[in-house]
Amino acid sequence: HGVPQSLYCDGHSIFFPKSHADLSIDDELAGKHAPLTQFGQILSELGVNHIHARSPQAKGRIERLWGTLQHRLTIELRLAGVSTIDQANAFLTSFINRFNQHFAVKPAQPELAFRPAPSKQVIDSVVALKEYRLASNDSTIRYHGKSFQLVTPKGSPFSLPNKARITVLTHLDGSVSALFNGQPFAIREFVRPLPVQQPTIPRQPRSKAHKPAPNHPWRPNGRRAPYDPVQAYFDKHLDDHLLAISR
Numbered sequence: 001h002g003v004p005q006s007l008y009c010d011g012h013s014i015f016f017p018k019s020h021a022d023l024s025i026d027d028e029l030a031g032k033h034a035p036l037t038q039f040g041q042i043l044s045e046l047g048v049n050h051i052h053a054r055s056p057q058a059k060g061r062i063e064r065l066w067g068t069l070q071h072r073l074t075i076e077l078r079l080a081g082v083s084t085i086d087q088a089n090a091f092l093t094s095f096i097n098r099f100n101q102h103f104a105v106k107p108a109q110p111e112l113a114f115r116p117a118p119s120k121q122v123i124d125s126v127v128a129l130k131e132y133r134l135a136s137n138d139s140t141i142r143y144h145g146k147s148f149q150l151v152t153p154k155g156s157p158f159s160l161p162n163k164a165r166i167t168v169l170t171h172l173d174g175s176v177s178a179l180f181n182g183q184p185f186a187i188r189e190f191v192r193p194l195p196v197q198q199p200t201i202p203r204q205p206r207s208k209a210h211k212p213a214p215n216h217p218w219r220p221n222g223r224r225a226p227y228d229p230v231q232a233y234f235d236k237h238l239d240d241h242l243l244a245i246s247r
Contacts, residue, residue: 002114006049010059014039016052038129045126047115068103125184129170135160140190141178143168147192150178150185158185 009015017037036044043050053059076095082088117123133141139160140147150158150166160166160180167179168187178185 002112002117003046004048005113005115006051007043008051008053008058010053010063013037015050016040041130042127046118072099124171125169125179127172131168131170133166133168135162135164135166137162141166141168141187143176143187147190148178148187149190150180151188152185157190 014037017035040050051058073095077088077091080091082091118126131143133143135141139157140149141160142148150160152158158180164180169177169179171177176187178187
């Protein structure tokens, strides 16, 4: 059918966050809610008016059909003897036609309430889980504990400014891509090279310090001998005196 103009939703946290940020008067008049959930962000980018069903009448428009189906469909399945999922899927085609013939109401305005759907490329970039990262000095981003690079169509890494804001998209098929300045990029994991191991130089064994013997003159009884100036003088000049006497 295309993209709906408006969508009624209840207050589930998938559709609206539990805590709302302050909005300006213009934003409130425009029907915006802040901050947006992932689902709300998709609707906003597709231009869908997201209506929060607050009143009982609005909630009834959402829940009444589910109540009818939960009661009527189970009986219809039992009467048709359906007991497997494959039989149920085949049965639904005829059931929907009979259900619409019985309950459908002609709209007051016959114009379609849907707009043409955008291209598949736009849908893939909009209908995705979006997370935001900041680029580091080496043009990489961290995502789920790993480093990634943005890749150009030619397969070469794309250079990013430091602290550049990158939108990481996880698509419905599980693939991951990125947006930078509105341009789509593929991403690939960046494995940092291991540091070069420097050759280890064997250490020369350290020479042990000479330990004087216990009977060393400087260590009588394990202690240094007290300083005797007279003995020190004779020790220094004894040879000179002996030489002068011999002459």
